[in-house]
Amino acid sequence: MLDDRKLAVLRAIVEDYVSTREPVGSKTLVERHTLGVSPATVRNDMAALEEDGFIAQPHTSAGRVPTDKGYRLFVDRLTSVRSLTTPERRAISSFLDGAVDVDDVVQRSVRLLAQMTRQVAIVQYPTLTRSTVRHVELVVMSPTRLLVVLITSTGRVEQRVVELPEPMSDLVVADLRARLNTATLGERLPEAAQRVSELAVTVSPTDRRAVAVVLSALVEAFSDDRSDERVLVGGTANLARFGDDFDHSIRPLLEALEEHVVLLKLLGETNDASAVTVRIGAEVPYEELSATSVVASGYGPEGEALATLGIVGPTRMDYPGTIAAVRAVARYVGRALADE
């Protein structure tokens, strides 16, 4: 069915269409690529490719355009991932190196990704779930008010003010603080929540009610991980290069970009930090975005996927370059996070 030359033709069509944005015909194709055959032969191959649904004609006498299925084949079999040049790597490093904290890393990543791919970039904040407890602090604000602070290994800080049902002596607070820290230090958040719950049993009956309030606030801080719902978007100005069909491609995308929930669904879930996922056209889980593709990857320190980042762009995009960029940024951001 699909011999090597037909695949070469498909590849050529995708590449030309991506760079020129115009349907590509048999003649121009032969001129620009060294296929070693005449336009007429290419036409036969094209007819076969169209038969199989890899390419399509906008109108009877126009050139061919890749279909989603065509892009899919191109991405899966016709492209070897380009690795970045040394200067490119260096640029990424230096761009991310200046980051002062996790927020800054995320912000820089979005910019970097948007700039490299010239697409709309999306970066999800690192999940707390896999981070560990660095410190738990209890601050007495008044006899019946306590500030509970949780600091994680990724440098994120969660804090809650709790109203105590009855006063707690400083001694009890100090004891509780010490016990909390020994129990949770270095533990992952879910495990830490578990440990904290266990502590409840060991408390003397007199303080039980007050302590229970504190502990439940802390457990909530451990579990209520709002950060994994947060995403940052950048490079929206690149939408300008999207095409001119505002209502049918740009508007729905702008609307989607406002909804973080939608974005998270777009990025999808990845457990493997090194795998780059590509969703093309109709594969994207929103009907309105059928003219867009999503290239995403998990990222995190030591190949563990804490969160996802990626880009959204027209199906007509430079997949090899974009995939390489997303993969590289994911890798470097993971590394940058490990340093924090």
Place this chain on the structure above:
Amino acid sequence: MLDDRKLAVLRAIVEDYVSTREPVGSKTLVERHTLGVSPATVRNDMAALEEDGFIAQPHTSAGRVPTDKGYRLFVDRLTSVRSLTTPERRAISSFLDGAVDVDDVVQRSVRLLAQMTRQVAIVQYPTLTRSTVRHVELVVMSPTRLLVVLITSTGRVEQRVVELPEPMSDLVVADLRARLNTATLGERLPEAAQRVSELAVTVSPTDRRAVAVVLSALVEAFSDDRSDERVLVGGTANLARFGDDFDHSIRPLLEALEEHVVLLKLLGETNDASAVTVRIGAEVPYEELSATSVVASGYGPEGEALATLGIVGPTRMDYPGTIAAVRAVARYVGRALADE
């Protein structure tokens, strides 16, 4: 020069143009408004208004369109600010009431503003400068690494990791922590920074170098108020209603929206929390945005302007409605912040 009828004509032109998006002619104007005169008379008035630069003709034999100067006059003299209806007020309240912290208030405000005005909304985060110190925490991470955490009354958390030039004993850290808190608790940030600097003198010579590093990190956290450079943008999907001239009006705006510095400049500075500023077309401090207007207002608890919020939209916008919305949201957000 400008008698009452001419002003009425100008007002009618602005209103019609805003709602229809089309140049308005003398005949339609008379039909839609009760001016009590004939089209011919209106034409004469229009000629005078054009002479004075309040309106312009896209081409000979087209209707008239307001100029920036025309909008200016309209905003300054021809419009009385509409006050909101009770249901509208109630909607705002209930929308903002559910907010759990400052971040949430800001996020809700952006949504609210974008929804009410159907424009792109911008909200600057409240400045820290006027907030007070709730707690300072020092966490020992390793003998030579210390985590400095600052928690403010608005619930904002700043944190820094400092590398110590030499180890610090736990005792010294505990002592320092206690002294820091007694010195700064309840102080406003600038004053707190001052107090911290003063502490440096009282330290024993052996620890001076290490302590100095910690203190300067803290002073920096007090002063380096990055939050007043932070802004949140929402409602970009409303750009779709902007017009179809993508390259000349939407693209530069999208680019501007990416640059927080630019946005802050757009919002401008307000000291008075109750004043709504309107900048029209060329009055906006960016040449590329000459087709846009900015409606902004300061906001904060008790009429004190902690920050600015506003909207950006085409010069052709519903000024009375927008101004009313911005003013109302600013007022309610100020109130919501006071509650936190």
Place this chain on the structure above:
DNA sequence: GCCTGGCACTCCGCAAAGGTGAGTGCCAGT
């Protein structure tokens, strides 16, 4: 003196018409 109805004029916007060219499918020949 200001307003009005009438009139000639301008010019945008739309639609129809015609020409051009890129691209195709098919077929006969090598």
Place this chain on the structure above:
DNA sequence: ACTGGCACTCACCTTTGCGGAGTGCCAGGC
């Protein structure tokens, strides 16, 4: 199995023509 040739199709561009909305100006009326 590939190629050159040929007739055909159809989007796109330009040209042309026309209608209509709008204007400016002028002479007449309250």
